Amino acid sequence: MKFVIHKDIFQYFPNMQVVVAIAHDINNTSTNPKVTEELKEAWYNAQEASVYGNAQSHPSIKPWREHFKKMGVKASEFPSSIESMLRRALKGGKPFQINPLVDFYNAVSLRHIVPVGGFDLDQIQSKLELRLTKPGDQFTALDAQEPVALPSDEVAYASGSEILTRHFVWRQAKTALITPHTRNVILVCEILGGLEGSLVDQVLSSFKQGLVKHFGVVPETTVLTEQRLSTS
Secondary structure: OOOEOOOOOHHHHOOOOOEEEEEOOOOOOOOHHHHHHHHHHHHHHHHHHHHHHHHOOOOOOOOHHHHHHHOOOOOOOOOOHHHHHHHHOOOOOOOOOHHHHHHHHHHHHHHHHHOEEEEEEEEEEEEEEEOOOOOOOOEEOOOOOOOOOOOOOOEEEEEEOEEEEEEOOEEEEOOOOOOOOOEEEEEEEEEEEOEEEEEEEHHHHHHHHHHHHHHOOOOEEEEEEEOOEOOO
C-alpha cells in the first residue's frame, strides 16, 4: 500500500514531517495489560502540562492552532486530536480505552504531545493520500449511517473519494477505522516544523519498540517530508 503526500500540503504546513509505521498480522482482539499500563502512565504524566494553564497553550499544541487559523479553520471548533485528548487528561479521571492498538498509539500521542492516528489497511481500497479535498469527496462520521459531501480545500487523509479525516487531525471517519478485528495497519504522526528536532526520532522509536513489545511485529517505518513525498 502506497502513502502519498501532495506537495501543496506543505504550503500550509512548511517543514512538517510525517512519521509512518506499517505493521501486519497484528492480534488486536486480546486484552493487553502492558498497553493499558503505558496508556495510564502517559495519561497521568500528561497532567503535568497543567503548568501551561490549558491544553491549547502547550508549546506543542499552540502551533497547530496557529496553522489552522492561517487556513481559516477555527481551532476552537476543530481542535487537533492531541489538543482534545490532552484537555481530557487535564480534567483528571481515568483514561478512556478503545482497543489495544488505538490505546497504544494514544499513549504515544500523549507521551510526546503530538497527533497520532491509524487506519486499517484492509479497508483502504486504493493508495492513502494526504491532500486537499475536492468535489465528489465524501466523509462518513463515526455516528453517521450515510456519507456527506465536503467542501473543497480541507486538508485530509483520503483513499480515493473517501475522506478518512476531517480538518487533517481533527476527526476520523468510520471508514478504515481500527477495530479489534484489524490485522494490518498504518500509523501516522504529524510533527510540525519548528518543534523539537528530536521528536521525529522519539516517535519512530516509540512506534518500533512498542509494536514489537506489545504486538510482536516489526513495522516498516519511514519519515515523509516535502523532499520525500511517498512511501516506496
